[in-house]
Amino acid sequence: MNVFYNREGIGDTLLIFIKEIPREKRAFDRRQDAVRIYDAETKDIAGYNLFLASKYIAVNAAGPLELSEGIINDINKGLSQNGFEEKLEVDFSPKFVVGHVVSKEKHPNADKLNICKVNIGTEMLQIVCGAPNVNEGQKVVVAKVGAVMPSGMMIKHAELRGVASSGMICSAKELDLPDAPQEKGILVLDDSRTPGDAFFE
Numbered sequence: 001m002n003v004f005y006n007r008e009g010i011g012d013t014l015l016i017f018i019k020e021i022p023r024e025k026r027a028f029d030r031r032q033d034a035v036r037i038y039d040a041e042t043k044d045i046a047g048y049n050l051f052l053a054s055k056y057i058a059v060n061a062a063g064p065l066e067l068s069e070g071i072i073n074d075i076n077k078g079l080s081q082n083g084f085e086e087k088l089e090v091d092f093s094p095k096f097v098v099g100h101v102v103s104k105e106k107h108p109n110a111d112k113l114n115i116c117k118v119n120i121g122t123e124m125l126q127i128v129c130g131a132p133n134v135n136e137g138q139k140v141v142v143a144k145v146g147a148v149m150p151s152g153m154m155i156k157h158a159e160l161r162g163v164a165s166s167g168m169i170c171s172a173k174e175l176d177l178p179d180a181p182q183e184k185g186i187l188v189l190d191d192s193r194t195p196g197d198a199f200f201e
Helices: 067-080
Strands: 002-006 013-017 026-031 034-039 045-051 063-066 096-106 114-119 123-127 140-142 157-160 163-166
Touching: 045 067, 123 163
Parallel strands: none
Antiparallel strands: 002 013, 002 063, 013 045, 026 034, 034 045, 096 114, 096 140, 114 123, 157 163
């Protein structure tokens, strides 16, 4: 789940994103200051908009909110006050973690892409990567599904040229690190780093 707020850009509205649903399948349930967005067929909830957000939560951000239990409690309280009884639950585990590239294979349908198996401590991810310097054995930074990049791009499950990809192996530039090199290529970490550890402390 990701939460966004930008008063200057969109007004006093909290955007709560839970999952992607195709535009043509979206349905809406408005109750006072809140709207639930859901799949008209499956009833899966895509997210909520909470209008007049400053009535319900103290927020002073322009972009993704750093979530905490307190913020989630305030959002749940605001949704409840507007007639929605569902409780939002959040995975507070780090979204940018150290990964170990266990294997690399050429993508069968794209010369410049590789299919990597990456151990992130708790699971093995398959990530399609186009960086020219990615190699088996490296310690790298992985943006897990649900991560929001400094650019504002959200990492989602994807399919690249017919191959599933869950996450992204990041460059220093994509992570907005100071003095990031301009040439293309992922950030390779010191080999002493442990898979699954948070990259940003």
